[in-house]
Amino acid sequence: MGLLDNVKARLGPAKGKVSDLARQHEDKIDRGLDKVARTVDERTKGKYSDRIQTGTGKAKGAMDRLAHKDADGGTPGTTPGGTPPTGPPPAS
Numbered sequence: 001m002g003l004l005d006n007v008k009a010r011l012g013p014a015k016g017k018v019s020d021l022a023r024q025h026e027d028k029i030d031r032g033l034d035k036v037a038r039t040v041d042e043r044t045k046g047k048y049s050d051r052i053q054t055g056t057g058k059a060k061g062a063m064d065r066l067a068h069k070d071a072d073g074g075t076p077g078t079t080p081g082g083t084p085p086t087g088p089p090p091a092s
Contacts, residue, residue, distance in 0.1 A: 022067035029063050 022029065037056040041049055 019066055022063055026063065026067050030060060033059055033063075 033056050037052050041052050044052075
């Protein structure tokens with residue numbers, strides 16, 4: 001068993017716990033991301049607003065995929081049948 005296999009084996013249970021926590025606290029995480037984005041935008045005086053919105057959207061998308069990974073019975077980014085979705089991903 002290689003080093004990478006050992007790491008994957010040890011991180012498996014942790015990933016499940018993180019997914020459960022993300023599912024339980026999804027609304028708090030979203031509010032926190034919005035609050036941080038507003039604060040950073042204010043402190044940079046709107047200079048990086050587009051980049052902040054893009055980053056916040058990607059972070060929310062990642063949290064959503066993590067929180068709902070087990071809900072559809074498949075892996076994130078696929079439909080329940082296991083095939084990639086058609087069309088662009090939903091905007092946050």
